[in-house]
Amino acid sequence: MIMLTIAYALFAAHAVHAQNAPGSAGAKKSATELIELARSSSPNLRSAIETTFDPKQLAAGTAWLGHGHDFFFAAEAAATPELFIDGRRGPDMHLAGPGIWYAVSRIEGLGKPHSFFYQVAGAKFGGSFDVPAFGPESYQQPGVPSGTLSEKITHTSKIYDGMKSDYWIYVPAEYKPDTPAALMVFQDGGGYTDRNGNNPTLNVIDNLIAEKKIPVMICVFINPGDITDSPGTPTYNFVKGYADKWQRTIKDSMRSTLYDTVSDRYVRYLRDEVLADVASKYNIRRDSYSRAITGLSSGGICSFNAAWQMPDQFSRVISWIGSFESIQWKEDPAVPDGGQDYPEKVLHEDKRNIRAWLQDGSNDLDVRYGNWPLANLRLATALKFKEYDFHLSFAEGTHNTAHGAAEFPEEMVWLWRDYDPAKTGQNYEMDPAEKNRSTFRVTITNR
Secondary structure: OHHHHHHHHOOOOOOOOOOOOOOOOOOOOOHHHHHHHHHOOOOOHHHHHHHHOOHHHHHHOOEEEEEOOEEEEEEEOOOOOEEEEOOEEOOOOEEEEOOEEEEEEEOOOOOEEEEEEEEEOOEEEEEEEEEEEOOHHHOOOOOOOOOEEOOOEEEEOOOOOOOEEEEEEEEOOOOOOOOOEEEEEEEOHHHHOOOOOOOOHHHHHHHHHHOOOOOOEEEEEEOOOEOOOOOOOHHHHHHHHHHHHHOOOHHHHHHHHHHHOOOOHHHHHHHHHHHHHHHHHOOEOOOHHHEEEEEEOHHHHHHHHHHHHOOOOOOEEEEEOOOOOOOOOOOOOOOOOOHHHHHHHHHHOOOOOOEEEEEEEOOOOEEOOEEHHHHHHHHHHHHHHOOOEEEEEEEOOOOOOHHHHHOHHHHHHHHOOOOOOOOOOOOOOOOHHHHOOOOOOOOOOOO
């Protein structure tokens, strides 16, 4: 249960560049506001720190906020902490009041994940591997028109026996009903719709479309479904049995059934139900050349699986911290494969016409289902051997969206590179930059 609890919590972490109501008493501050208070030596800085950050974050040495290059760090410690950013000594910490320390720092390398930690009296303390430095394309830009996010739409499935799913449709400002638009589907979709949150996807889409780096596209943000209102159905009985077996909730287990199962059922559900509804409202392209799919964790393998099972529906994939593991292996006797089988499937089954960006980190999960970093490296190695058009972005992060979100503009430009709206297909070939690189090797560092 801990793995999927983490997956949902990824979207609930503190926003790294959220804006708050200016001037409101007791309101949480943005990174920019805290930095201004620090630079002006404001007597209100300590109270602003305590209002903005959870006391547990301060005590654990994990409190920070950032906006672009500018970052604010805060910690509670009895002695002066030394701040290290990306392994190098950072700026000096200053007292904001008894026991509360802070530092303002500039971090280079926008569009990338970063890390930090403290040393207090020679001992390592706090920190995080998951500090994204968002570039300008992740923020709303002057003069760039914003698209429109629909109200929540609830769909009742036939393929999943009455399961109810919520989804939202995002229509860019440049969309014209007489011109078919490209399509992109986001799993765990509700976590991508906050412009000021951890995953400012809508800003990126607006900016890249305006810059003509990606095509005009309709985006569907779909949440995993809920089967609790359909007791007694085959889907309910399966999900309930899985939940009882592994001590997980019904909702958790429904998500896993949707996302972790290596079959064509979920992509049929998208094609025949959800996207059929979307196509009744908007003019979207039908060719897989113009369709992309993405997700994180179990949503990551779900996205790869959708393209693998039906490359005529999706040919472009982004997987963050993908769960290419044995989570649903042999749970359904009719489904022999598990997520851990994908490296072998890539090596031994017919090659699909897929372009895929994989992202993971060396501190990702290692639990009863398997080891996430090794699983992603195995898959990347298989894709490399079969000369797929793929890219692996691998750093030090944990099971967290920070890395994927930071580089999302780069991922999208790579995924949609050389797209031609006059075409309906393309045989993807490995990027020459990838083709000239050696295969992946692993160094054991912690034994």
